[in-house]
Amino acid sequence: MFVTRFAPSPTGLLHLGHAVSALTAARAAEAAGGRFLLRIEDIDRTRCRPEFEEAIYEDLAWLGLEWETPVRRQSEHLDDYGRALRQLIERGLVYRCFKTRAEILDDITRAPHLAPDGPDGPAFIGAPLDPGEERTLLEAGAPFAWRLSIERARAALGARFEDLTIEVESLDGACRETIAADPGMFGDVVLGRKDSGTSYHLASTHDDAAQGVTHVIRGEDLAPAAHLHRLLQALFGWPAPIYRHHPLVTDASGRRLAKRDRAATLRAIREQGERPDALSALARFYRRPQLRSEG
DSSP states (O other), rough: OOOEOOOOOOOSSSSHHHHHHHHHHHHHHTTTTTTOOOOOOOOOTTTHHHHHHHHHHHHHHHTTOOOOSSOEEEGGGGHHHHHHHHHHHHOOOEEEEEOOOOHHHHHHHHOOGGGGGGGGGEOOOOOOOOOHHHHHHHTTOOEEEEEEEEEEHHHTHHHHHHOOOEEEOOSSSSSEEEEEEEEGGGGGGGGEETOOOHHHHHHHHHHHHHHHOOOOEEEEGGHHHHHHHHHHHHHHTTOEEEEEEEEOOBBBBBBOOOTTTTGGGGGHHHHHOOOOOHHHHHHHHHHOOOOOOOO
């Protein structure tokens, strides 16, 4: 059965871009006779707020959307993500990285040839510390991040690493192509931290598997993430969903919308007297058949 989801983070009010994403996913599930899920990705304890979560439900209801209950809230499943991370620790696929962001940028600057070209620029590749040095830092309570070693992941999968592929569909589902996955572009990505436990990448792929998501439908800005998520799915033995990516909604200057753009929030649009059917029409406009590059 076709299963998709809309997975916002309650760190601000939803805007027009979120509406397009939610409507696109919901209409795809409806057309396929499938299921549409709502997931609240609230693992960012410093930015997520209950009032923003309530606003999500209010905005989506105004759009006329319906979703299954109970809604999965990631903050209620931190132990699940912790167990997944421990599997990688026990397999020796992640390591503690004590470097600050400034130190990482300095490392990349000094040896740019060692940094793969990632979605946001050069990506960091590191290595575990000497056990004695690591023990000293741990005893001192130094903060650290758990990074996935791309080289150890490559070794663990063997030939399967080079054979990883991603199934990409057009928004209407009429066209599909298989592309090669390139998770190495991310370098040694952070999957967890000493104080926060998990990351978006680990929690999102875990939940897609746990909820039986068959189609991930989201903005094209997240297309590169599919490459990394495909690697995590392979490492854990999780099923690989099909991906669809819709164009982003931009402002008059061509800049993508963000939660700080108050005029474009669904609450502001609603208060201006706009009708939700106008936004549904916009979402239909974005259901273009062409396939787009995964990056």
